[in-house]
Amino acid sequence: MDNLVEIKNNHVVVSTIQIADKFEKQHKDVLRLTSVKLRSSNGDRLLQHFFKTTYTDEKGEQRPMYLMDRDGFCFLVMGFTGEKADKWKLDFIDAFNAMEAKLNQQQQSTLAYDKYISLLDDKFKLPSFGQKRKTEPWVKLDNPEFRSILNEVKNNLTTINTLLKYFDRRYLPCAEYSSYFLSIDRMEMNLSCLLTAMEGITFETISASEIERIRQSNT
Structure with missing residues (x-):
């Protein structure tokens, strides 16, 4: 295929x-x-x-x-018509099924990543590119709890990406096919739990003037 x-x-x-x-x-x-x-x-x-x-x-x-x-x-x-034509029709249908499954998994992985980014936007009130940020406060991201969850999120996304690579094969045993989907489902559930946990974290902020002072002291 x-x-x-x-x-x-x-x-x-x-x-x-x-x-x-x-x-x-x-x-x-x-x-x-x-x-x-x-x-x-x-x-x-x-x-x-x-x-x-x-x-x-x-x-x-x-x-x-x-x-x-x-x-x-x-x-x-x-x-x-013909036996050979029927064989190719079935081969193409199998190819469509396999590629659509692969596309669906890629989209699910992208949705999970987008949800993660969206949560960060909401949590930190990240401005869009080009928006002025001279006076607004900054969020301090050195929170240990946040760093721990962030590392787990990264590991989950890496695992999902690794699992998706298995679908690039031409053939895959039925048992493995099912187990990969179950593994991806578990990873997505883990991501949802991690993102929910992230919502409860309290972050410290730092003023824009203090950020500027730190920058100048480092130059």
Whole structure:
């Protein structure tokens, strides 16, 4: 299933190049079929599943092709018949399933990280870039309890990232597949508990003038 599908703009897609290659068809014929489908009476409904782009051919020239999501793929190839065609349909479906699972885990990891950053923003009232900070107080981050929780958060994120790398394999035993998902779920639960604990920490603040004085003394 390697390289049958890819991730583009957070969507799992397949190209007409791949379809032509695996189903043993001329790319121009797959392009023509796609264009016919998109110009049909149902074209408006299909447009959301297809994206026209280009690729570089062997001569270094730009040529047209289409990218499509799972629904677009299923619609386009449903007319392909034969045992070999059926085999490739199933292979592509398996590839979509695997890549979508990988994308979902990446998104879950990103959401956990975003939640962590959002909590810091709320906790410390961090200003946006460009906002003036000449008079507002600063938060002292040398709190031992905060440092301890922060290290645990980092370790959890590192563990999640390590677990996600296992899904880059072509094959994975069913037992391991289930255990990895359970491990990731546990890590995400740990993160939630750590972030909740962080909310209860009391931080000291330091004035902007004192920060400036420290900076000047260190120069």
